[in-house]
Amino acid sequence: MEKEISPGEGRYHVELLIVGSNANNGANCGVSYANSNNEFGNSNTNIGARLTFYFEKINAMFASLQRLRVGQGKATEHACEPVSMEGI
Structure with a gap:
């Protein structure tokens, strides 16, 4: 503020x-x-x-995001690997 x-x-x-x-x-x-x-x-x-107050919610959010990205074919098996930008 x-x-x-x-x-x-x-x-x-x-x-x-x-x-x-x-x-x-x-x-x-x-x-x-x-x-x-x-x-x-x-x-x-x-x-x-x-500091861990929202840990479970944040963890669930990232897990959902990862599932969504894998379902769209824009993520690899491991979240730390780079995503290919070919064809975008």
Whole structure:
């Protein structure tokens, strides 16, 4: 989110969205908590997030994409191999 810090002067700063919070923060805790009050330069050691929160959904999405690409004949057996651009 971009906010004007000097109204009328055109000076802005960009805020960073922080997701997750420490367990002793009452209603503002857990994976669902989002805070956009701080700039990129702010750092705290008491804020964290579950990095594997969306792992299963992301893994399923990539598996579906791979099946779709193989079905169209545009992917190889291994996802890491390059796809041929011939005939495109």
